[in-house]
Structures are given as C-alpha cells and as structure tokens.
Amino acid sequence: MVSQGPTVETNKVQADYGAAQIQVLEGLEPVRKRPGMYIGSTGPRGLHHLVYEVVDNAVDEALAGHCTEIQVHLHGDGSAEVRDNGRGIPTDLHPRTGKSALETVLTVLHAGGKFGGGGYKVSGGLHGVGVSVVNALSAWVEVVVYRQDQEHRQRFEKGVAQGPLQSRVLGKDDPHWGRRGTTVRFCPDRDIFTGGIGFDFPTLAVRLRELAYLNGGVNILFSDGRPEALDEAGNPHRETYFYEGGIKEYVAYMTQDKDPLHRDIIFVQGEKDGVQVEAALQWCADAYSDSMLGFANNIRTVDGGTHLEGFKAVLTRTLNTLARKRNKRKEADSNLSGENIREGLTAVLSVKVPEPEFEGQTKTKLGNMEVRGVVDSVVGESLTEFLEFNVQAVDLILEKAIQAFNAAE
Template identity: 70%
Template sequence: MTSNYSADQIQVLEGLEPVRKRPGMYIGSTGPKGLHHLVYEVVDNSIDEALAGYCTHIEIEINADGSVTVTDNGRGIPTDIHPTTGRSALETVLTVLHAGGKFGGGGYKVSGGLHGVGVSVVNALSEWVEVKVWREGKEHFQRFERGNPIGMLEAIANADHPTGTQVSFLPDTEIFKDGIEFDYNTLAGRLKELAYLNAGVKITFGDARGTTGAAGREGKAREEVYFYEGGIREYVTYMTSEKEPLHGDIIYVSGEKNDVQVEVALQWCVDAYSDNLLGFANNIRTIDGGTHLEGLKAVLTRTINSIARKRNKIKENEANLGGENVREGLTGVISVKVPDPEFEGQTKTKLGNTEVRGIVDSLVGEALTEFLEFNPQVADSVIEKAVQAFKAAEAARRARELVRRKSVLESSTLPGKLADCSAKDPSVSEIYIVEGDSAGGSAKQGRDRQFQAILPLRGKILNIEKTDDAKIYKNTEIQSLITALGLGIKGDEFDASQLRYHRVILMTDADVDGAHIRTLLLTFFYRYQRALVDQGYIYIACPPLYKLERGKNHYYCYSDRELQEQIRQFPANASYTIQRFKGLGEMMPTQLWETTMNPETRTLKQVQIEDAAEADRIFTVLMGDRVAPRREFIETYGSKLNLMELDI
C-alpha cells in the first residue's frame, strides 16, 4: 500500500488562520476558561500602558448583547502607517500575530499579556471587533469580522477627548460552542487582583445584562470600582481580614535592581498553621512558583534564623528552623516586574529567570533584616511562632515515624480497606473516596477494576484548619488517605510522580452530611497539599438525586429543576414514580456505575481555584477557629446562598 505525500499536501495557514484552526494553542481551551481569557488579553494591554506610566483608569463593561468593551486612558494604539506591513499600526496589531510594542522596540519596558499575540488572537476568535482610538485630537475607528478588517482605519471626527483606546468584541460561537456567556464573578476576581497588583490604577467593572443586583448608573445591573492606593499591602490585609495578626504593620519591601522591580508584603497570623504565599510575575499569577518565590522562601528562612541566633532564641548547639517552620501562619504576596520574562510551560505558570532569585534574595534580605532589627517585638513574635512550629513538626515527625513503623509490621503499606485498581499507570488510574462502608460496597461492586480504585472513609475526617500536624498523623482516616494517594509529608514539595492516581474523585451523599464530608476533604487537600488542587487532580462526582420511572422507562435527575423539566415532558395524566436517593448506599452497583462512575455517562466537576486569595479567606471563615466571622458570613449570605438545609 503506497501513500503519496507531496508539496500540495502541505497546508500553509496565513494571517490569523492558525488561531481559528487551533485556538487552544493560544488561549488554553475553547471552554469557559479560554472565553474569559479573551477579556484578560485586552485588559492586559491597558495594564501595560499603566505599567509604562500612561494609563490611570481602565473600564470594562459586559454589554447587554453579551459583548465586552474595554476602555483605557492610555496613549492610544498608534494609527500611522507601519513601515513593514504598509497598513496602519492599529490594523497591524489586530491582524498580525506577534505584532506589538513588546518586542524590544522601546514601546514597553515591562509587559504581561500572552507573548504579544493577545489582541490579534481576540480578533481572530471574535465574531466582530470594533476599535476606537483617541489621539492627536482625532477619534479613529475600525471594524473587524472574524479577524478580517472591514474597510480602512478612519479618522471619523475631531475629538476633544483624552487619549486612549476602546476595544469592543463579541466572541465567536463557531469557536466557543459551549456558549459565550461571561461569568461576572470570574472576571471580577481577576480585575480586583489586577487592581491590587497595580497600586493607583482605577478599574471600573460594569455589567449591563439583565443581572439581578443593585441598579447602578445608566441602568447598569451591576458596577464595582477597584482602586487600591496601598497595592499588595491592601491585598494582604484583605486576605488576613478574618485572621488574628501576629504583628501590627504589614512588612513591606519594594525595590529595583538590574531593571527588575520587586514588591513583597508579609503578615504572620496567630491562628493559622499553613502558609499562603501568592507569586506574580508581570501581573501573571505563577501558580507553579518559580525563581521569585524560591528567592523569597530562601531569604525568609535565612533571615529569621540569623535574627533568632543574634537574639539568642536559638542556642549554638540547636538546629536551624526549617523553611516550613518560618512560614507557618504567613500570608504574603510577591510581585515582580521583569523586562524579559521567561515562563516555563505554555500557560505561563512558573517564572524561569534565574537572575530573579538573587535579586529577590538581596533586596528582601537587606530590608527584612533592617525591619526586624528596628522592631524587636515583631522579630520575637515571628521567631517564637516559628520555634513552636518546629516543636510541633518534631512531634508530628515522631507520630509519622510511628505510622511508618506500624506499616512495616503489617503485610501491606496500603490501607486494608482500599480496593485498588489493576492499572499501574497513574495517568489512567482514578480513586473514588467515598463515605462509609455501605457506599464503599456499592462502589466496589459497580466499578471498573481495571482503572478505578475505591477508598471508603468511616465518618468525618478531622478539620485540618483547626488541627496541628501531630494530631493529623494519628488520625486513621487521614493516614489512609495519605498512604493510598502516595502523598509526601506536609512541607515536602509536591511530587506528581509519586501520586498513584491522577483523578482523585470525592463521591459523597447528596445531603447535608455528604456536603460537610466533601468540605472537610477539600479543606484537607487545600491546606495539606495545595498543589493537588492547583494542578487539577481533584474532582467531585455528581450522583443523581432522583430516579424517575414511567412504565418501562426510567430517567436519572441530578437536580430538582431537572426532575420538574422531565415531568413536564410527560402527558398531563401520566403516572410515574419518583425515587429520592438519600445516599449512595441505596443505589444498586449497576445504578452507581451507570450514573456516577462510567466515564461515558458520568459528570465530574474539576476543582479549580480561580481566586486564590478569596478561596483562602473563605476556608478561614468557614472552617477556622473563630466563630464570629462564620456567624456574620451566614447572616449576610444565608438568604443569597439559599442555606435552608444548614446543619447547625
């Protein structure tokens, strides 16, 4: 059998065709995440103008027709003819990949965005884009449809208007087949974050769709303004608002070296046992860390140990405090602005510039040492908390060693109640964590043994938010979880190669107790090994609430609304029966497989952290020691969240 492979089979994609052909390469996905990424790309251009010192106000509006408009008071995209393309600079930026002011031409010293392809990618993936530019006393306008210019750039009027740019776009339903509806809270989280990271930049966010909420100006359903003169200091204040601070003033460091700008804000808290450090590089959240976070962690450990020895809090013959001891209870933000950032991976989640580590180390080391020497009470408080953490870690280590010795004496290191799968490849293996032996029995009988493992847990696991490490390792259910998944100990760097299953699925009953167990498990993963959540290994199973039977036909319904919709499709006088599943244990193994475990028919929700600061705050409020903030939360949001079944 022969195959002709010749030059005419080589496809050449011109202009923006590659973006429409493979959109996932440019925006990650054509689902909700990619859809919202379009807004971030346009806003990033305005933020770059702010970083360059030319923009102070950015307005974002979701329009009544579902399109989005982003307006800034920057310099305005240049409108003169580009020497290479022979077209206006604006049309060039909108229609040519990798065209922009971020590639060494002196336009921008520092920029975020997606490698300078942002606004052209938005153009390629939109049904239409309309751009207005105000500069040199004129208002310029051009429209594009699916990436193609409709007519030339025109100066449509003389304008006594501040300079700036306005970009309106409607995402293309041919690309985003799941729909083009923007989620207000998702966008608000990112815009608020950008306002914290860029002190003094005002961001106004409005929604003109028919959303319920307080009426704003010009009939807008909703409008919020984000403006933080204190920048990341206010960010840390917001994140620790429900915690008890260990020291009064937030420790703030700001400096520049070799054109790299560094900002750090730190606050230790009394009632917190884990650290929450957020890293940003050029306004991009680096969830996988990088050299800036490595430098910060190293300098924190070294400086606190150095001060502790100077103040005789650690004796000569005693070991140094570990990094995890020093960072216990610490909330912090580090934001670096790097002229030529090197990001590892397509999604820019890890900063790779090696020089940044040393710059962070030297700038923060000098400023932090000076601050602690001039504020000995703060130094003593931080050191004392770190010493307590060190002692607790030693107790936890002893408890852990006891667990390990016990495991060696047993026939297997894996927990006895784990029904493992036969596949040895973690990337195809998944584990269902279920509540109780009854549900565990159904799940074990209904599963596909080839790739599905089952771990039943008895009762409710410990609330990690209120527990020290020593107690964690003595808890049987948590021991089982840690061992079954192949997790390292707390404080170890997460090692994906040790994880035994790449889908960790929480499958609990669809009632109040089930929701509580799911929340306790999520708290464990979020606080104990956050990278599991950040890297997308945690899922929630969605079992049905009802089985609706009519004659020989049956339907599974996953919500009350779905049940009512299905009933409405029956004739008026139809007879039917409704079975309400109170728990997974009530379901036959075949039913559990068909509805909740079969990859062909099940629904899984992947747990994602869109807003890390808000997630951390909510975990503290709902799962922490302090009762007053939790009561206030319930009183404030109870009616909005429909907490009718709240188990008090």
C-alpha cells in the first residue's frame, strides 16, 4: 500500500496539470518560501538587490531611449523609492491574466517586457525576475504611473494587490499634468529580512555611480531622507551621478591619481550581430598590474567570461602585430605575452547582449560564445586604427610591455 502512494500522487498531478496549475507556479508564494533562489540571500546583499532590481527597470527605459532621469530616495520609514521619467508601466488589460499590465508585472513572475524580445532589445538585471520579486518580499509596495495624462495608483502588501488599480484623468491645471514615468516605493518585509531592513548608503552609491558611468547621459539622483542623514536645516543628503562621457569618464576616475602613458583615453565602440561593445583603455607608467572591469548588460562580471577573453586576446594580437610593424620586435624575438601587454592598463569593457547567458553560482560570468568573436572584431578594428594614428602612444605602450617582458625573462 505504501509503495503505491507516489504513483497515485504522480498520476493525480499529471491529471490536474492545467492552466490553474501554471497560474499557481507563476504566483509569488515560491518567492516568499525560498527568497534566496531569487535574490541570492536574505542578508544585506539580497536586501540591496531589491533596489537594484527596480533601478534596472528604469535603466532599461533609458537604454531604450525613453528615460533621462532616475531618482532614488531612502525614506525615514525604511522604505526606498525609485522614480523615472520613462514611458510608465502599461496599465491596459493584459490579455492572459485579465488584470492590468501593471498588476500583472507586479504579481506574476517573469511577466515583464524583457521576455520574448518584444519589449526591450537589451535589458540589465541579473536574474530578470524584476519587480514582482520585490513585491513578494516587501511588507508593502506603492506604484504610481503617469502615462498619457492619466495618473494610476496601486498598493500591494506582501505581494497581494490591495484593491484594483485606481486611475484618474489629469486636467491641464493639475500640477502633475504632462508628467510621465513610474514611481515604485517599497518597504522590505522584516519577516523575510530578519537581519534588518536598513539600506547602506555607500553600498547603493557605488552601484548607482557605476550605472551612471555605464549608461552615459542618464542622470541619477540619489538622496537619503533618514533622520541620521539630514543636515542641520533638515534637508536630505543628496548626490548626483551624471557622466556624459560614460565609461571614458569611469577610466579617468579610476586613473586620476596615476601617471598616464598617453594623454587621451582610448575609446572604442561598435555593434555587430546585435551585440553592442564599448571599451575605454588607459595605460599608466606607474602601475605594474592591470585593472580591468568587465560588464555585461550593466552587470559587473566579477568572474570574467567570453567578452573579457575576446578582449584580452585581441589586445595581445593587435599589439604584437604593431610591435613587429614598428620594428620593436625582430623576426627571431618571441611574442609579448598578454600579461606583458596589460601591465599598467586600466580598462572598462561593457557589452550589451540581447540574450545574455550568465554562469557560475553568483551569475557573474558571461557565457555567450558568440560574444568573444564580436568583441575581438569590434575592438580589433578600432584599436588598430587608433594606435596607427597615435604612434607616440603605441611606442610608449610597447616599450612598457617590452620592459615587463625583459624583467620576466
């Protein structure tokens, strides 16, 4: 009798497996049961991931060319608010769920505009689980959308909508008339984040600054209105991150206290097979190791990946070719190694991939094989062109590499 149990159960599950089951699987209950699967941990890292997940949605709007400003504010009650001036989350009825698109995005896993390719060409966000996970793990969430001269509001508690979407038409005399965008304010659930729900300003500042560098031209305003952060007049602490020069400015920031070998930061940019590639490079005379940051869809790829492999390969090949062309290496001389060439290099490589494949436990390694070749060809062409026009720079870079080679012999 006992041995039959699983078989009977299995048959029952198969028989019951219909649309209702799918809906259950898509609900937010699994997120509350196993939050670590969705945000990595319920400690500080997972807590801050909630903010990143909402900010990533705003950055996606910016990448698609619809948003120029993102405001992030920490409130005194422990909640965080992210506001953008993008198109606003759609509010019309979703054909499959029968609810507004906004409620669907907030209550159904994987229901965002990132899946299926119709909404965004490329999108950031580590897991792509989006704002529904933030909703599931928050005591409450309030969303306000301004779109086509209407204001839409909805409140959720522990992932559950507290009543339907409230909408009103804005008159021309309304202070919000003409406004557009999405505001998401949420308070993390203490039942989930048992270690506390206090956000760390410096931790968030590092990531927001990084996003501003990676998406040049997007203005990110970060403010802290918690009691301990207020000045004597009671004003919040504010910081602004806006870098017109994008990753070129990032490299300048990283090398500001160093002695550059060449005056202009080398910048290459291109697109091939739908993959966008940007790289900024600066060799410094007083640095003896390399500092290379790789990003894929705004995610810092701490464990490297195919984009960085392609980048290292093309650097080694290009500079060895130029070394022979400029008679810095004779026929009989062996090639300079990648380590020799990268000595003293600070570089930022950013790729935007339509269908990223992240590998490893923490999803911080890019796995797309095609990206290696794309980076190789885009960087190879531009780098060769730049260095052939800047012979003084290439000679200094090669001399430093040859010194490193000789020292290693």
